[in-house]
Amino acid sequence: TEQTYIMVKPDGVQRGLVGEIIKRFETRGFQLVALKMVHASVEHLEEHYKDLKGKGFFPGLIKYMNSGPVVAMVWQGKDVVKQGRVLLGATNPLASAPGTIRGDFAIDVGRNICHGSDSVESAKAEIALWFGQDGTISYSRAVDAWIYEVSLAGQER
Numbered sequence: 461t462e463q464t465y466i467m468v469k470p471d472g473v474q475r476g477l478v479g480e481i482i483k484r485f486e487t488r489g490f491q492l493v494a495l496k497m498v499h500a501s502v503e504h505l506e507e508h509y510k511d512l513k514g515k516g517f518f519p520g521l522i523k524y525m526n527s528g529p530v531v532a533m534v535w536q537g538k539d540v541v542k543q544g545r546v547l548l549g550a551t552n553p554l555a556s557a558p559g560t561i562r563g564d565f566a567i568d569v570g571r572n573i574c575h576g577s578d579s580v581e582s583a584k585a586e587i588a589l590w591f592g593q594d595g596t597i598s599y600s601r602a603v604d605a606w607i608y609e610v611s612l613a614g615q616e617r
């Protein structure tokens with residue numbers, strides 16, 4: 461089963477959007493398998509965003525992400541990496557469709573309130589980086605029979 465790393469950034473926490481962001485993933489039918497609040501260090505954030513090192517906005521990005529606590533989550537479900545980014549909207553909120561999280565709640569690219577893994581591979585690396593020690597929780601949900609056409613125990617979805 462696919463998993464993705466979703467994070468409410470410091471501005472999302474400050475603006476009281478944690479519940480709203482969780483609600484959108486929950487009501488879509490995705491399953492929450494890890495959650496914690498953390499004030500990430502500069503070193504940790506530089507590792508998380510290492511692919512962007514060298515970009516002009518990198519120092520500002522690290523400062524923004526280090527400015528307060530974030531809510532770190534792992535969500536699970538069919539195609540959740542791609543679908544998670546659909547729920548978030550485009551990187552630049554001005555290009556995000558209404559109905560997406562960024563399109564409904566943000567304006568500036570440097571204050572876009574949430575993060576989602578961009579591939580299954582980066583999801584694995586990000587889950588290991590943020591939840592390495594704690595891991596994720598495996599549990600079954602009776603409601604899955606009403607969300608997935610095929611939901612027999614142990615079946616791929």
Ligand code: GTP
Pocket residue numbers: 512517520521550551569570571572574575576577578
């Ligand atoms: P994340 O889900 O946060 O990883 O966003 P993304 O995958 O849509 O974009 P990307 O990984 O390329 O950039 C990571 C983050 O850096 C973005 O979410 C923005 O917060 C920030 N960022 C990206 N491009 C710009 C930019 O041109 N200017 C500024 N100020 N910030 C940027």
Ligand code: MG
Pocket residue numbers: 576577578
């Ligand atoms: Mg990214």
